[in-house]
Amino acid sequence: PCLDFYAESKSYINTRNVDTGAVQYAPSPSFGITTAMTVSYWAKSNTSTWNATGCHVSKRDSFIMYPIKGGKGFAFYIYPGLGYTSYTITDDITAWHHYTGTYTGTVFKFYLDGVEKSTASWNLTSVWNDSGPLYIGKDDNYEEYFDGKMSDVRIYNRALSAEEIF
Numbered sequence: 001p002c003l004d005f006y007a008e009s010k011s012y013i014n015t016r017n018v019d020t021g022a023v024q025y026a027p028s029p030s031f032g033i034t035t036a037m038t039v040s041y042w043a044k045s046n047t048s049t050w051n052a053t054g055c056h057v058s059k060r061d062s063f064i065m066y067p068i069k070g071g072k073g074f075a076f077y078i079y080p081g082l083g084y085t086s087y088t089i090t091d092d093i094t095a096w097h098h099y100t101g102t103y104t105g106t107v108f109k110f111y112l113d114g115v116e117k118s119t120a121s122w123n124l125t126s127v128w129n130d131s132g133p134l135y136i137g138k139d140d141n142y143e144e145y146f147d148g149k150m151s152d153v154r155i156y157n158r159a160l161s162a163e164e165i166f
Contacts, residue, residue, distance in 0.1 A: 038156040040100040045093040045148040054139035055146040061130035076101030085120040102159040114166025
């Protein structure tokens with residue numbers, strides 16, 4: 001089973017409140033990840049380029065798995081300090097792919113289908129412990145909604161090793 005999102009209907013999951021088109025998933029009063037993390041999931045777009053920006057998995061003041069609208073660019077951001085790593089996907093995004101972003105406390109990595117595609121070093125003091133909701137399929141700062149499918153969304157409180165991904 002997968003989550004099916006349609007940008008026109010503004011469907012997404014909000015882990016705190018029920019908004020228009022949202023599904024209440026679970027309360028999220030405190031995120032609790034402040035040093036290292038991994039965000040991992042399967043996704044396929046309904047469009048040949050990303051239809052929206054920042055709309056896969058977003059806890060805006062902690063992290064964002066960030067597709068870039070109008071192309072196949074992708075970034076994994078951590079706040080504060082806006083550390084990130086980015087990559088332009090050359091594969092067909094309308095097919096299922098496994099997306100993973102890891103952060104060790106100093107190193108960001110982005111994996112596509114289990115293969116490391118980009119890395120960057122940023123020495124951030126910590127990941128902000130955002131008390132706001134976690135969104136899946138929506139950028140929580142803008143009215144941007146993912147048009148596609150997602151499955152097996154996971155967030156870890158540590159950076160998975162390359163051997164543990166995919």
